[in-house]
Every structure is written in structure tokens, then in C-alpha cells.
Amino acid sequence: MKKLMNDPRSFVAESLAGFARAHGDLVRVSTAPTYVVRSKLVPGKVGIVSGGGSGHEPLHAGFVGRGMLDAAVPGEVFTSPTPDPILAATRAVDQGSGVLYLVKNYTGDVLNFETAAEFAAAEGILVRTVVIDDDVAVQNSEFTAGRRGVAGTVLIEKIVGAAAERGDGIDELEALTRRLVASARSMGVAIGAPTVPHSGKQSFELGADEIEFGIGIHGERGRARAPMASADELADRVLEAVLHDLPREPGERVVVLVNGMGATPVAELYVVYRRVAERLDASGVRIARSLVGSYVTSLDMAGFSVTLLTVDDELLGLWDAPVHTAALSWGV
Amino acid sequence: MKKLMNDPRSFVAESLAGFARAHGDLVRVSTAPTYVVRSKLVPGKVGIVSGGGSGHEPLHAGFVGRGMLDAAVPGEVFTSPTPDPILAATRAVDQGSGVLYLVKNYTGDVLNFETAAEFAAAEGILVRTVVIDDDVAVQNSEFTAGRRGVAGTVLIEKIVGAAAERGDGIDELEALTRRLVASARSMGVAIGAPTVPHSGKQSFELGADEIEFGIGIHGERGRARAPMASADELADRVLEAVLHDLPREPGERVVVLVNGMGATPVAELYVVYRRVAERLDASGVRIARSLVGSYVTSLDMAGFSVTLLTVDDELLGLWDAPVHTAALSWGV
Amino acid sequence: MTLDTAWARAWLARAADQIGERSSELNELDRAIGDGDHGENMNRGFIAVRAALDEVAGGAAPSDVLRTAAMKLISSVGGAAGPLYGTAFLRASDAVSGHVELSASDVVDLTDAALRGIEERGHAAAGDKTMVDAWAAAVRTARGAVAAGDDAVRVLFAAAAGAEGGAASTDELLPHKGRASYLGERAVGHRDPGAVSTAIILKAAAEAAS
Amino acid sequence: MTLDTAWARAWLARAADQIGERSSELNELDRAIGDGDHGENMNRGFIAVRAALDEVAGGAAPSDVLRTAAMKLISSVGGAAGPLYGTAFLRASDAVSGHVELSASDVVDLTDAALRGIEERGHAAAGDKTMVDAWAAAVRTARGAVAAGDDAVRVLFAAAAGAEGGAASTDELLPHKGRASYLGERAVGHRDPGAVSTAIILKAAAEAAS
Numbered sequence A, B: 001m002k003k004l005m006n007d008p009r010s011f012v013a014e015s016l017a018g019f020a021r022a023h024g025d026l027v028r029v030s031t032a033p034t035y036v037v038r039s040k041l042v043p044g045k046v047g048i049v050s051g052g053g054s055g056h057e058p059l060h061a062g063f064v065g066r067g068m069l070d071a072a073v074p075g076e077v078f079t080s081p082t083p084d085p086i087l088a089a090t091r092a093v094d095q096g097s098g099v100l101y102l103v104k105n106y107t108g109d110v111l112n113f114e115t116a117a118e119f120a121a122a123e124g125i126l127v128r129t130v131v132i133d134d135d136v137a138v139q140n141s142e143f144t145a146g147r148r149g150v151a152g153t154v155l156i157e158k159i160v161g162a163a164a165e166r167g168d169g170i171d172e173l174e175a176l177t178r179r180l181v182a183s184a185r186s187m188g189v190a191i192g193a194p195t196v197p198h199s200g201k202q203s204f205e206l207g208a209d210e211i212e213f214g215i216g217i218h219g220e221r222g223r224a225r226a227p228m229a230s231a232d233e234l235a236d237r238v239l240e241a242v243l244h245d246l247p248r249e250p251g252e253r254v255v256v257l258v259n260g261m262g263a264t265p266v267a268e269l270y271v272v273y274r275r276v277a278e279r280l281d282a283s284g285v286r287i288a289r290s291l292v293g294s295y296v297t298s299l300d301m302a303g304f305s306v307t308l309l310t311v312d313d314e315l316l317g318l319w320d321a322p323v324h325t326a327a328l329s330w331g332v
Numbered sequence C, D: 001m002t003l004d005t006a007w008a009r010a011w012l013a014r015a016a017d018q019i020g021e022r023s024s025e026l027n028e029l030d031r032a033i034g035d036g037d038h039g040e041n042m043n044r045g046f047i048a049v050r051a052a053l054d055e056v057a058g059g060a061a062p063s064d065v066l067r068t069a070a071m072k073l074i075s076s077v078g079g080a081a082g083p084l085y086g087t088a089f090l091r092a093s094d095a096v097s098g099h100v101e102l103s104a105s106d107v108v109d110l111t112d113a114a115l116r117g118i119e120e121r122g123h124a125a126a127g128d129k130t131m132v133d134a135w136a137a138a139v140r141t142a143r144g145a146v147a148a149g150d151d152a153v154r155v156l157f158a159a160a161a162g163a164e165g166g167a168a169s170t171d172e173l174l175p176h177k178g179r180a181s182y183l184g185e186r187a188v189g190h191r192d193p194g195a196v197s198t199a200i201i202l203k204a205a206a207e208a209a210s
């Protein structure tokens, strides 16, 4: 698989440079250390910071802006950023009301944000961290690193960002985020493997009729290899796994995200969404809002994930609140 | 290359069904005949209708809504729609002020929209048609079907849609569209071939280090086969061809679109945009606005195209005007 | 057999069979120099035509059958081929309007009218590497057969043979119309899919008469 | 040779060489059960460490060299390995703080401190199929060597051999930590990349002493 790139080692920096040039109205991009910060910060607002390895674009830089993130800290491809840029971004956004870290649950991300938080605390910046782990493909037990943070992250960043914009304090925001994490579940399928720039090799080899079921977003293989199936069968199996794990009451309302993994055209995602919506109707789950597109990707992996987030009126209000970022924009 | 689909023959219909379900607030989707119409039509407004073969999503259905298209008519994959659905869409949007067809320059699209226009005229509906041909990869001579309509279409649909929303009459809109067509130039490169659903085969075979230079959006091979090169080299060659053909004065302002072909992640598109912006700076062309993403695709083809549209203050005002569609949304 | 309404129905039914059987061949030809859908498009159209044949009133003339086919092709084929074949069958219908049984010269008029309709609609001429090359060759050979005093069925066979040769002649041509023209030199050596579908359709016409 | 500051510099310089040479091997191991970047990450880190070695003041103790390395690893490796190796070298530095020349037991204290640091930071234990398995084996064999009365350099070689064996022992283990744990059974039969990088680093320590 070929890529539009120059030197693999400069891929992240060059992509960010283009991003900065295209969205100078929304963000400012710092290099050395590398982080993306909202151009107009709101005095007194709690800072919302996320980050992690690159290769998941538009996550996270594409969600920096009004009503969502104040800063994003992109690491190398699939590699958590080190504490320095996280700390620099923390300083850049802190308005004296504290900074909330939204961290996807990967050992590297957790440890580096943890270290950054210690440094920030030493400087007197109030930092809280919530770890996101919405991927039901991994069992949550002490025999694993725990469930991964995947596409549910974008839904959580949107809603928490809206609450911060509304003026919520750091305690409410932390509580809200934990509640959202408890209400979000995702599962993904790969029909084509991604290629990591520096290796030039596909992360795994798939036969012409094979897929990987229950994949994450770092090119790791999934829970199991399976034969290729129709869009409806794949959608059914993914949705079933998500519904099985989603805490909910009868007639629950949800925000649905059908997310593309990077190389899957939106026309195919709509075929999947059609089926997901039909199945949710059948199982008495009400779709309050939906999002269909490639928001949390894994380089040029082909496939999709389905995320369900249970919501109430307050969360829907926050979902509908104005957002103005490179990758998500409405109400403004 | 695998696809998320069921029966290839139902691919377009199922994708549209998902689209309709996801965007019921913006559009209504008619089946038999198949067209997508804006849910809230504006009384007295000139209707803006576009369409063509499917496989270019989000074009055109993703651009139906406030400030852009009133209706889109999707045909089968890579196949122009027949006159019937075009006529049905025309009736659906006509407010007595006439309907403007925006047609990409392909024999099939031109002939079918032409036939529909004759039928509409027979019913007393005032129809005007402007053919879009921004692709500089094809020479405009009587020895070809003429330049193709490609990614420039989205820029034109946005600006013409804004002018119609503003209340312009059909004569002004037709004149504006012709002016935009004369000011838009595009060129594309494929680094991976698309697969047409019903054939299941790639449209062309590319070696591991080969690309197709000067491709269209229907999986046709390009102007020439070339060796794979760095993102910067590819960007330079594409931009050079576009600039060479773009009518402009020194210090001209442009809207730049770096468009993904369907399977190319946005992170790679930003690498290309970065270079395009640098080269434009160097050649004294001023970037007034930019758009980076997959807007006019060719199924799951990998690659990109670059479009430049020369603009003045009036056109920029129309570009910035509110738009609220599935794939393009701002100012609302 | 005489070229009456029964023949016209048999022609289109047979054309539908043949197009169906060879649709992937047509897709392949179109994949090489177009966008790979010509077989799909024609097959979709002729399935609709076949279904409509029953609707044609009893006591109808061959021209009525051709008109029905034209309407169905226009409304179901799409792409470039839809309007072109639609126009071809409309003009063919007009050319033999009301004739209960087609004569040798009617066969020439029918194919010639179809050819002119396509040329006008598509602004193409013989030599542009399109279906026009098949139709033009068909008209030429049909005229020759009439001059040689052949009967209507023989003339129809001549037309079919001409179309076959016309399609083959597109191999070496440089395309000037349709998607193939985007490829220029790269299309040389490939046969035009529309010219082949024309040959299939005219072959069906002749076989339906024997 | 004695395990003094010159040795500590030589160790890290040699580790940087070895990690550089074997980074694609580490990427491959990580591609099988992780995300394919461990070689990249470690190489980026040790390039930074090498550059920083010159900054270390003359007359510094081995512990100063280890502390500098720790800081560079934390600030340049990223991923899971960055904080883990950073902590390991910080604790190792504390364990021999100020000692001008390391004794046989210092070698045990150094590796043991590194091991405990990683265990605490990563909440991992021996048998979880991580770098802990390499460090734990290194500490065991080093202790054995001390008990056998070996000198510091011999103990260091014992530690390196232990790490090598510990890394090999991860092949058959079921992963309980890190990305490999997502694969469960599918990771069995693959060697843990972090355990291998640990073996590389301790091997460099021994070679630097001979």
C-alpha cells in the first residue's frame, strides 16, 4: 500500500504543518514540543486536553476549537506523546480553573499523561485525568491492559467540551466524563490492514476473503480472524457485541457513531449505518442522534466501528451545542 | 479489495437509505425514481439540481441542503441517471422561478440531463444547464469528449447555491456558474485503483511503485502511468499542471481544494496541502480559503486531486455564506 | 420468415438474451477504455425492454415494438448508451412507422435512421471509435445487399455482418468521443464496447428472422 | 575493567549502537503482537541519550550518567516503553547514587531497583510477558553470581545472560499487560519486544565492561 508522504520520520510533522496552514483560524500549532492549541482560549474556562499517538486523524487535532478541545497532543504514529509536550500544552491552556486530561486507555498514553500530570501539579496546575475505555472487543480484567479507548472518544470529547464551554467546573467535568465513559461502548472490524509509515509493511496480512474482528486502532490484530461477510452480517455482529455490553434500560436513547477506519469510503459506511439503524429499531433502542464518517481512524486501515452512547436530555443538549473545529462543526 | 456491501445491485439504494436515515433533518430521499431533495425548500427560489453516477460520495447528495443544492440525482455506480429521476427531481424543487442543472461534463450526464430538460420544458418548467469541465488532464478539443467535470464541482455547487439562497434569478445564476466554470481547474493522481462493486475487479492494475497521473473519477486510467514519487513531487506536478491552465492575473486569490479520492486518509491530504500552500506562496498566488478532505471521490480509489478556483470579494462572500448539508456545514 | 411484429418481438427478446449472456464481456471491454459498466447498463435496459414487450398491444406494427423498446432504454439504461440507443430505436421506429411487414429497403431505412439519430445525439462520426462505427458499417453492407437484390432477411444478415466488422474495425482506431477519448493513444488496440453491443443487437435481429 | 563513569558512558553508547542496529528487529516483534513501533521508539530515545552523554559533567559518578539517560528516555521515547525505561534508569541511578565504582552487589541493586521501578509503574509482574520478565531473570542470575563470589563484571555478564533467557522465556507466555494482552492466546509463540530490548541493553552493559 502506497502513501502520500515524504520521509516517514517527518510524516507527522508535515501533516500537522498542513493542518496548521489549513486551519489557522481555529488553531495554533506549536512545534518542539509538538501540540495543537485552540486559537481563542476562553478566560477562566477549564482546559480540556487530549492526545495520543498519531495515525487516528482527525482525532485529536481535528477536534480542537470552540466547544470541544482546547489542546491536542499528537505523538509519533501510534506512539503516545512524551510528558514534555503534554506539559507544554497544559501550561498553554490553563486559565487557573484546572485542566482535564481525556486519555484513551493504552499503557503508553496513561503513563505519559500521568507523568505530565505530576510535573504540572508540581507547577501548581490543577490537573484531573479520566481514562476512556469504550472498546468491548477487549475484556476488562486484571489479565489485560484493560479495554481500549477507541471511537467513543470523539463523542465524549464533544460533550465534555460543550460542558466546559458552558462554564462547568473541573469537578463536574470530571464526573460528567466518568459518566460518559460508563455509557459508551464500541467495536470495530478491519477488512484491510493499515501500513505504518516507518515499516512500510501492513500491520497484519489478510487473505482476500478474511477480516479481523474486534480490532483496535493501532493496527494490532483483532480478537479473531473471520471470513469476509456481507455488510449486514458484519454490522449485526458488531452491533450485537456492543449492545450486549452496553448498560441500558428498555427504550434507551443513544447517539450512534458509524466510524470509518481511514480507507473506507463514506458510501460504504452509510450501508452499514442503514443496517445498524434497522437493528436498533428492532431492539427498541431509540436513535437520538447519529454521526457517520471517518473520525477515529487507524492510518489507511479499511473497515468500520460502531459506537453507542446512551444519553439523556442534558447530554443531548450538550451534543447539540455549537462546535467549531476542523472535523466537527455545527451551530456556529 | 473488499467492500462493505451486500448485493452489488443494491449498493446505491442501501447507501442512500442509510444516508436518508442519518440526515432526515436535511433531506428527503425519494426511491423509484431515485433522487434526494432538500427537506425545506425556499418558496420562489431558483432550484439548483445536480447529479450523475454514484461512487463519488459525498458528491452530490452530501451537498443537498441550505445554501447549496436543492436536489441531487444519483445514478447507478459510475452511470449517469436516466431522464426520469432528473425530471422528477426538477418537478420536486421547481418554485416557478426556474431550475438550474449543474452537470459534470460526461457524455452520459450531458445527454440524460439534456433529455430531462426537454421533458421539463414541455411541462413549462424553465430549465437552464451549465456543464462543468475543470479537469486539465484532458485536452479540450474536438478530438475528445472534452474536459471532465471533477472536484471543482463542489466549489461551484457551494458558491452557486449561496447565490441562489441569496435570491439571485436564473439568468444571474447561469452567468455566475459559467464564470465559475471558467475560473476552476483541477488535476488528480491515483496511487491505488478503485473496485467497481458489480465487477469486483480493480479498474486498472497498478504495480507496487506505479501511479496513474491525470486520472478522472470513474476508475478510468489517467493520462499516463508514472513511477510512485514523494508527496511533494506528486503535489508539485499536479499543481504545475493546474496552474499552467488556470486563467489568472499576478497576485490572484484562489480557493484551494485538496481532495481525497476515497481511500486516502486525511493525514496524507494535509501533507499534500502543506506542499501546495508552500508552492502557491512561492508563485505569488494568494490562498483566500482552503478545503482539505474527501469530497469528490471515486469509490475506494487512493490518491488526491488539487483544485484551484480564482475568486474575488463577491465570490468569497458567497463562499463564506452559511451552508448546512451533510458533508459541508458552516455559518449555521 | 417475414419481418413483422412477431419478428420485432423475437428480435428484442433475443437481444435481451444475448446482452444478458455477454454483459460481463461488455463490462470488461468498458473496463479497459471506459468505466466498466456498459454490460450492466445494457443488461438493465434490455431486462426492462423484455418486460415491456407484453405491454405492446396486439395488432401493433413493428414500429410500435421499436418505440416501446426506445422508451424503456431511455428510462433504464442511463449513461451515454441509454440516450443514444433510445434515440436510435425511436428514429428506427419512425423510419418504418406503421409498416406491417418490413421490406428490404425498410431494413436499410431502419438502420440508417438509427445511425443518423446516434450521430446527431452524440455528435460523433464514423471513425471516432464508438457504436457509430458498427451502425455505419451495417448500413453500408445492407445497402450493398439491397443493390444485389437480396430479400429483407438477407439484407438483415448483411447488416449484422457489417456491424460485426464495424465493431472489429474499432480496435485500431484512436477514440474521439466518449470516455475512451480521455485515454487517447492508450485506447488503441482495444475494441469499443458500444460497437460490440450494437453488433450483438443486430445479430439478434437477423437470427430472429431465420 | 572497573564499572566507573567511563564504563557507564560506554554502556549507553554501546546500547545506542545495538538498539540502532536491531531496531527493525524490534519493530517486527512489536508488529506481531503490538503496534510495530518499539524499535522506532527505543532508537529515537537512545539517539537522544547518546547526544546527552557529552553534557554529563566531568567527574560525574555512574549514577549521574544513568540519571541523564533516564531523563532523555522519558522525554524522547514515548509509548509505554518511555516511562518504563525512564523509571528504570532513574531508580537504577538512585540505587547506586554517588558510588564512584560499582561493586558486585551494586550491580544487583542497580538491576533490582530498575525491576521494581518498572513493576510499580506498569503494575506488571514476572510472567506477564513484558520487559519485567527480562529484568527479573537478570536480577536472579546476578544474585546467583554474587553468591558464587563473582566480581562485578562477571555479575554483569550473568545479568545479561539472565535477561537474554528471560526474554526467550516470554515466547510461550500468555500476555497480561501491554498491547499484546489484547491478542490473548494469539500472542503465544511470539517474543515480547520490550524484553528483547532489555536484553540488548544489559548485554551492552556487560560488553562495555570487558
Ligand SMILES: Nc1ncnc2c1ncn2[C@@H]1O[C@H](COP(=O)(O)OP(=O)(O)O)[C@@H](O)[C@H]1O
Residues within 6 Å of the ligand: B078, B079, B080, B107, B108, B109, C030, C034, C035, C036, C037, C038, C041, C042, C078, C079, C080, C081, C082, C084, C118, C121, C122, C123, C124, C129, C130, C131, C132, C177, C178, C179, C192, C193, C194, C195
Ligand atoms: N458521443 C458519442 N457518440 C456515439 N457513441 C458514444 C458516444 N459516447 C459514448 N458512446 C458509446 O457509448 C459506449 C459507452 O456506453 P456506457 O459505458 O454504457 O456509458 P458510459 O460511458 O456513460 O459509462 C461507448 O463504448 C461508445 O460506443
Ligand SMILES: Nc1ncnc2c1ncn2[C@@H]1O[C@H](COP(=O)(O)OP(=O)(O)O)[C@@H](O)[C@H]1O
Residues within 6 Å of the ligand: A078, A079, A080, A107, A108, A109, D030, D034, D035, D036, D037, D038, D039, D041, D042, D078, D079, D080, D081, D082, D084, D118, D121, D122, D123, D124, D129, D130, D131, D132, D177, D178, D179, D192, D193, D194, D195
Ligand atoms: N504494563 C507494562 N509493564 C511492563 N512493561 C510493559 C507494560 N506495557 C508494555 N510494556 C512493555 O513495553 C513494550 C512495548 O513498548 P512500545 O512498543 O515502545 O510502546 P507501545 O506499546 O506504547 O507502542 C512491550 O513489549 C512490553 O515489554
Ligand SMILES: [Mg+2]
Residues within 6 Å of the ligand: A053, A077, A078, A079, A080, A108, D035, D037, D079, D080
Ligand atoms: Mg506505540
Ligand SMILES: [Mg+2]
Residues within 6 Å of the ligand: B053, B077, B078, B079, B080, B108, C035, C037, C079, C080
Ligand atoms: Mg458509466
Ligand SMILES: [Mg+2]
Residues within 6 Å of the ligand: C030, C034, C035, C036, C037, C038, C079
Ligand atoms: Mg461505461
Ligand SMILES: [Mg+2]
Residues within 6 Å of the ligand: D030, D034, D035, D036, D037, D038, D079
Ligand atoms: Mg509498540
